[in-house]
Amino acid sequence: MDASIKLRVSNIEKSFPGVKALNKIDFSVKKGTVHVLCGENGAGKSTLMKIINGVYQPDSGQILIDEKPVKINNPMQARKLGISMIFQELNFVKELSVEENLFLGRLPVKKIGGSVDWKKVRRETEALLAAEQLPYSPTTQLKDLSVSDIQMLEIIKAVSNKSDIIIMDEPTSAITLKEVERLFAKIKELKARGVSIIYISHKMDEIFRIADDITIFRDGTVVDSRPKDQLDMETLINLMVGRKLTNTYPKETVAIGDDLLVVDAYNQPGVFHDVSFHVKQGEIVGFAGLMGAGRTEVMRALVGLDPLLSGRMSIKGKETSINNVRDSIEQGMVMLSEDRRRYGIIPVxxxxxxxxxxxxxxxxxxxxxxxxxxxxxxxxxxxxxxxxxxxxxxxxxxxxxxxxxxxxxxxxxxxDPDVLILDEPTRGIDVGAKFEIYKLVTDMAKEGKGIIMVSSELPELIGMCDRIYVMAKGTIMGELTKERFSQELIMKYATGTIANDRGNTD
Amino acid sequence: MKFWYTARKKYSIHFVLVFLFIFCTFANPNFLSVNNMTNISTQLAVTTILAFGATMLIISGMLDLSAGSVLALSGVFAVSVYKSTGSMILAILAGILTGVVCNVINAVMISTFKTPPFIATLAMMAVARGVALYFTQGQNILQLGDFVKIGQGTLGIIPIPVIFLIAFGILTWYLLNHTRFGRSLYAVGGNEEAAVASGINVHKIKYTAFIINGIFVGIAGVLFMARVNAGLPNGAINYEFTALTASIVGGTSFSGGIGTAGGTLVGAFIVGFLDNIMNLNGVNSYLQQIIRGGIIALAVIYDIRTKGRRTKQILGNSEKKNEQKQTN
Structure with missing residues (x-):
């Protein structure tokens, strides 16, 4: 018996046909703390969270809340027990309003007549929004809100459910740095109220900022579970992958050749303007910037996914124009989209x-x-x-x-492209796979291909690139050669703290 | 054990057909007679050819509700061309041309003007039927002469429509498995945006799919009118649904990206055998409708359920495999 323990998972096992997904899992979450779960994809974190949330039933083992055994048959029961889960993909209906979404599935009903008590919904929503100091009205449609706004709503929904265990599955994978700060502030506040948070993440810096305790999963077992101060980043990564990753970025020096791709004064009104850059053989060129800076949009126009208004480009010294993806592929330029599920895979x-x-x-x-x-x-x-x-x-x-x-x-x-464009190539991918992808990219550069790497993870850009362009407000604000690489400088360009130094101001 | 498991997964629908066949053989002595078998296969030829076209469209994430009406229009045109020229070749070409023109219009509506396929082909369904009735003034065209041979004749002991059925089956299988068009069709239906980003000309694929469907529908129209020995502007009503049923029972997924020629053939025969045995045993025709509807519902439920299980199964395997590799 330990009064400080909110949730305890004891000896949980779960098998799927042909595979043991979880093997004798034990771990506990203390009241008012953030407990980070990390591990490679497929290590069993999500399966365990689904068990705690009542989506799956364990084959054996127990879940205890406040040291009392509970049985969680479905997510509704989990909610009644005070457990809420915030998924990677947000669970909202875009066409409905804030209040409708908040009360979805639990709309209050009038005693007489049985119709929905919309006045009560409005009153409670307004109270919740006011308490959280959120500026939008109960009738705002979800599609008009940003991802982080919606995430805040998820959290509010969890709070309004009186949840005292909140599970967050990679909540920062789709929000900007500023929004991350907002989320972390919120988490701090929840902690202070005594809420326990289980936080799944792949991002090292985040993990060390936010965690009180860290539990590491590998191949369906708990490898280790320790307070944060007893772990450092390298140990953590080694525990996760179960092997030593000697070098996080397997960057090699490659002879840089001639210009492969030259882009001159690309324009798409309202989206980006005056974008000029070049990529040489064997070069890895980074594109940094905050979300909405126009990086993805430039790349999409470059390969013909979006129309372009004006601008010129040449590949291998030959001036050319690209009207659709087929042209682009034929000219030797291929793009890997940031949105794997939408523009990448044919799932079935x-x-x-x-x-x-x-x-x-x-x-x-x-x-x-x-x-x-x-x-x-x-x-x-x-x-x-x-x-x-x-x-x-x-x-x-x-x-x-x-x-x-x-x-x-x-x-x-x-x-076999000459120019390869990688848009957020390692988003949502575990450490081991990331390393392998970096290695493949390095190999391609060695073969003399030109690589454009768009990324929001600055360490990745700094570790892998030969040159970095920084975009903000739809144009390139700065170009950094290797000796000038630093997170601070990139952020200064990205946030507009330093003025454009490329002489193409509007 | 494992063999049976995979066999059951992969060929479950084939087993159903075999069981049904055995069941029918015992349920009615006439079922297995040469006469009845010839009858079933000639009848099935028309709907199965439609189902092949439907399968290709559903795989690419579209569908064609106008098939029955366009079939009637193609058939009626083919019959009149035959009556005025006496040329079988010209008649068949007229049928195909009609099917293709109607389906190109479908494609323009869907691919160029972005109308949902359901709505666009619903409109075509009304228009084609209207044109057929207007053209014939609602009168059946009778006395087709030698035209009937293509629908009622045989080559050796094999009815000519069955030869068409086999030829179109092979054509569909070939298109789906051995051409870039077929591969692209699965991609477009599986995830259209990813297909575009992979450099596939989605417009071209959609137009081609409809044109091929048009050829299939046109030929089906010729076979149908020849079999019934009349140009019926009001014929083949609801045939598009029979074709859809066959396709779905045969494992084509309405969410797109999944379906095979073989599956559709099996699906068409399951539906055909059921219809036949109900007729032979004198099941009330209203009751038959109820049963047919029930089968569609069951087939779709089965499709959804097995798909869920299949994904989990594969997921399990892949995780197991990963585990093994990591421990190596």
Whole structure:
């Protein structure tokens, strides 16, 4: 018996057909603390959270709240026990208003007539919003709010449910730095109220800022569970991967060649303007900036996904224009999107079909498909990329995020592009897979390809790039060569603290 | 054990067909007669060819509600061309052309003007039927002469429509498995935005899918009118639903990206056998409708449930495999 323990998980086991997802899991969360769970994708964190939230039932073991055993059969029961979960993907109905979303599934009903008591809904929503000092009105539609606003709503919803255990699954994967601060302030406040928070994250700096205790998962078991002050970053990473990652960024010096891609005065009114840059053979060029700075938009226009108003470009010294993705691919320029699920994978099809989708000419001749050739191409690529997939016919949606990303990278490489654009290539991917992706990128640079890396993780850019452009407000604010790389300087350009030094002000 | 597990997963629908066949054989002595078998297969030829077209459209995330009406229009045009020229070739070409024109209009509505396929083809369903009735003034065209051969004749012992059925089945299988078009079709239906970002010309794929569907519907129209020995502007009502049923029972997923030619063939025969045995045993025709509806519902529930299980199964395997690799 320990009165300071809010939630205790004891000896939990869970198997799925053919695999033991969780093996004798023990850990406990203290009252009013943040308990961070980390581990590679597929280590069992999400399965455990789903058990605590009542989505899955454990095969054996116990969950105790306030040291009393409880049985959680479904998420509704979890909510009644004071457990709320905030998912990576937000659970709101975009077309409905703030108040409707807040009370979804528990709308108060009038005693007489049984109709919804909208006045009560409005009153309570206003009270909640006021208490949290949120500026929007109860009737604002969700689609008009930002991701972080919506996340705040999720938290408010959890609080209004009187939850004292809140599970957050990678809550910062889609919000800006400023919004992260807001979230952390909120978490602090919740802690002070005695709420226990279980926080799943891959981001090291975040973990060390916010955690009180850290539990590390690997292959369905708890490897270690310690207070934060007894851990440092390197130990943590080693515990997570179970092997030593000697160098976080496997950057190598590559001879830089001629200009591969030159972009001159790209414009798309209202989105970006006067964007000029160049990429050389063997060079990894970073694009830094805050969310909404226009980085992704420039890249999308570059490969013909979005229309362009004006601007010129040349590839390998030849002036050219790109009207759609087909043009871009044919000219030797391929982009890996930041939104894997939306612009990347065909979820219901096999990993093989996903891999060859941009290179169908290599697989089909005029009359038929070269079945063996296709399998050979893909298995070679998978070996090179270290893709872990049960078979070539496995449906891609069933792979982990890191492996999906590697499949998409394999797909890009199969096209053998001259210029490869990677938009947030390591978002939501575990440390081990990240390292492998960095290595692949380095190898590509060695082969003389030009690589554009758009990323919001500054250490990644600084570790991997030869040059970094910083964008803000739809244009390039600064260009940094290697000797000037620093997080502070990049942030200064990104936030506009230093004026544009490229002479293309408007 | 494992063999049976995979076999059950992959071929469950084939087992259903075999069981149904055995059941029908015992349920009615006439079921297995040469006469009845010939009858079933000629009847099924028309709806199965429609179902092949429907399958390709559903795989790419679209559908065609106008198939029955366009079939009637194509058939009626083909019949009149035959009556005025006496040329079978011209008649077939007229049928195909009609099917293709209607479906190109479908494609323009859907791919160029971004109308939802359900609405666009619903409109075409009304228009094509209207044109067929207007053109014939609502009168059936009779006395087709030698035109009936294509629908009632045989080559050796095989009815000619069955030869068409086999040919179109192979064509569909070939298109889906051995062409870039087929591969792209799955991609467009599985995730259209990702298909665009992969450099697939989605417009072209959608137009091609509809044009092929048009050819299938046109031929089906010719076969249908020849089999019934009349140009019926009011014929083949609700055939699009029979085709959709066959496709769905055969495992084509309405969410797009999944479906096979073989599955659709099996689905069409399951539906055909059921219809046939109910007719042979004199089941009340209203009751037949209820049963047919029930089958669609069951097939879709089955599709959704197995898909859920399948994903979990694969997920389990992949995690296991990962575990093994990591411990290595």
């Amino acid at each position: 099809r096999s990993v093989m079909e996903n891999t060859t989708l941009s290179s169908l000419h290599k697989v089909f001749n005029r009359f038929r498909r070269h079945k063996k050739e296709e399998r050979r191409l893909v298995s070679d690529a998978f070996q090179h990329m270290k893709v872990k997939s049960p078979s070539l016919d496995t449906v891609i949606a069933s792979l982990s995020g890191g492996n999906q990303q590697k499949v998409l990278l394999a797909k890009s490489m199969l096209r």
